[in-house]
Amino acid sequence: MCLAIPGKLTAITGQLDETFRFGKVSFGGIMKEVNLSMVPEAKVGDYVLVHVGVAISLVDEEEAHKTFEYIKQMGELNDLDSNTSET
Amino acid sequence: MKYLSEFRDATTVKDLVDTIKRITTKPWTIMEICGGQTHSLVKNGILEMLPIEITMVHGPGCPVCVTPLGINDEAIYLAESKNVILCSFGDMLRVPGSKKSLLEVKATGADVRIVYSPLEAVKLAQDNPATEVVFFAVGFETTAPANALSVVHAHKLGVNNFSILASHVLVPPAMEAILSDPETRIDAFLAAGHVCTIMGMEEYEPIVEKYKVPIVVTGFEPVDLSGILMTVIQLERGEAKLENQYARVVQQEGNRLAQKTIYEVFEISDRTWRGIGEIPESGYEVKNEYARYNARKKFNLNLKPVPENAECISGAIMKGLKKPIQCPNFGTQCNPEHPLGAPMVSSEGACAAYYHYANNNLVKS
Ligand code: SF4
Numbered sequence: 001m002c003l004a005i006p007g008k009l010t011a012i013t014g015q016l017d018e019t020f021r022f023g024k025v026s027f028g029g030i031m032k033e034v035n036l037s038m039v040p041e042a043k044v045g046d047y048v049l050v051h052v053g054v055a056i057s058l059v060d061e062e063e064a065h066k067t068f069e070y071i072k073q074m075g076e077l078n079d080l081d082s083n084t085s086e087t
Numbered sequence: 088m089k090y091l092s093e094f095r096d097a098t099t100v101k102d103l104v105d106t107i108k109r110i111t112t113k114p115w116t117i118m119e120i121c122g123g124q125t126h127s128l129v130k131n132g133i134l135e136m137l138p139i140e141i142t143m144v145h146g147p148g149c150p151v152c153v154t155p156l157g158i159n160d161e162a163i164y165l166a167e168s169k170n171v172i173l174c175s176f177g178d179m180l181r182v183p184g185s186k187k188s189l190l191e192v193k194a195t196g197a198d199v200r201i202v203y204s205p206l207e208a209v210k211l212a213q214d215n216p217a218t219e220v221v222f223f224a225v226g227f228e229t230t231a232p233a234n235a236l237s238v239v240h241a242h243k244l245g246v247n248n249f250s251i252l253a254s255h256v257l258v259p260p261a262m263e264a265i266l267s268d269p270e271t272r273i274d275a276f277l278a279a280g281h282v283c284t285i286m287g288m289e290e291y292e293p294i295v296e297k298y299k300v301p302i303v304v305t306g307f308e309p310v311d312l313s314g315i316l317m318t319v320i321q322l323e324r325g326e327a328k329l330e331n332q333y334a335r336v337v338q339q340e341g342n343r344l345a346q347k348t349i350y351e352v353f354e355i356s357d358r359t360w361r362g363i364g365e366i367p368e369s370g371y372e373v374k375n376e377y378a379r380y381n382a383r384k385k386f387n388l389n390l391k392p393v394p395e396n397a398e399c400i401s402g403a404i405m406k407g408l409k410k411p412i413q414c415p416n417f418g419t420q421c422n423p424e425h426p427l428g429a430p431m432v433s434s435e436g437a438c439a440a441y442y443h444y445a446n447n448n449l450v451k452s
Contacts (some may be wrong), residue, residue, distance in 0.1 A: 002280065002351075003123050003307070004229065004281045004284065016243070017243070020240065020243070032203070035204075035206055035236060037231075037236060037344070037348070038140065038232055038247065038342055038343075038344050038345045038348070039342075040344070049281075049284065049336065050228055051230065051281065052176070052204045052205065052226075052230055052233045053203055053204020053205070053206050053207065053233060054204065054206070054236060056233060056281075056284055056342055057336060057338075057342060057358065059285050059336060060335075063335050063336070066308070067308065069121060070175060070308045070309075074126070074127070074130060074171070076126075076434070084430040085126070
């Protein structure tokens with residue numbers, strides 16, 4: 001559950017106030033809305049590490065790809081669609 | 088079961104294992120406190136590749152597994168209450184409470200929903216203004232910023248029908264509890280990479296100092312085996328230092344904004360860990376300023392200590408005294424369909440890792 005999954009920030013979709021921003025992040029094609037409040041420096045095109053819908057840090061692109069592939073091979077991407085699996 | 092040869096890093100891993108073998112001269116017990124690492128070690132067959140002198144033991148790195156029975160019962164009570172939607176991460180659903188699991192109460196009609204993020208639960212509360220939405224906020228430091236953010240967000244939006252049932256645990260006090268336990272002997276720790284992404288490394292310094300124990304912040308991929316190598320190098324040299332193997336992600340100071348969000352909403356509290364017992368100042372509770380978002384206050388819950396299932400030895404496993412396969416119920420009375428304890432059903436639980444992925448050697452050894 002502590003696993004954070006890297007994805008690419010493709011768009012900033014909203015800003016409620018100074019700190020509370022959110023955007024769309026692509027995890028190998030799976031799009032999710034992600035909160036960006038903890039990474040004010042993140043821009044469209046950056047890779048972010050996302051844990052339970054909140055980006056917790058930036059990562060470089062190569063690291064992001066390697067980690068993503070690994071998590072996929074391990075079969076641990078189900079966190080991304082847990083809201084559709086059992087509800 | 089996946090094999091290492093499938094990974095592009097297979098040669099790196101082999102080199103790392105060879106180096107560990109070459110330099111190891113004495114028996115060492117190393118504990119990882121991260122369910123992701125436990126699963127990676129087991130799934131990739133790394134435990135079997137390590138030299139016989141190196142014993143990896145699997146600490147309390149699974150927040151679902153250490154959530155005490157009493158809190159599971161509180162969640163179940165709320166789920167069964169009228170006009171309540173109980174939201175949770177999927178992992179929590181199959182965990183047995185003292186009488187039943189959330190999945191069982193869901194099957195009898197309770198409104199229990201799996202969410203990907205606590206912020207989804209806030210959205211659900213906005214969409215259902217006449218219903219109380221409670222988020223079962225389980226987690227380590229990694230998850231605390233997101234859970235805190237859900238409270239801040241609900242507060243800013245004026246969403247009054249949202250609250251959280253907090254079950255938050257902290258890694259460093261658990262390490263200290265394990266190190267102070269006269270029964271255990273842990274020579275070194277791997278600290279969890281994503282916990283340190285949030286909290287940084289500073290809080291581990293005093294533990295290294297006080298207990299003269301090497302701590303290496305480590306990732307969870309097979310190449311991160313170099314964390315074990317770094318630990319063994321220190322042990323063989325008689326050193327005890329705090330090192331960062333996962334510097335590609337972890338900064339010394341962590342994510343200060345995330346820490347600020349945590350301390351906005353939470354304060355440090357004593358906590359009972361399932362299987363281990365009470366550890367002082369080892370958890371987070373919602374601060375008084377945000378009491379109206381605290382499900383315990385809102386619904387007047389009184390956390391009652393509930394005796395744990397005596398058949399489950401998860402406490403001994405998490406303290407590094409036993410391996411899952413040494414549990415007399417492993418794979419027989421206790422299996423993923425009929426779990427006796429949380430480590431058999433959580434995706435980060437050590438028993439689940441051994442059950443699903445360990446090959447026969449590991450299970451027989
Ligand atoms: S195998 Fe089952 S009963 Fe034994 S420690 Fe693991 S969860 Fe508990």
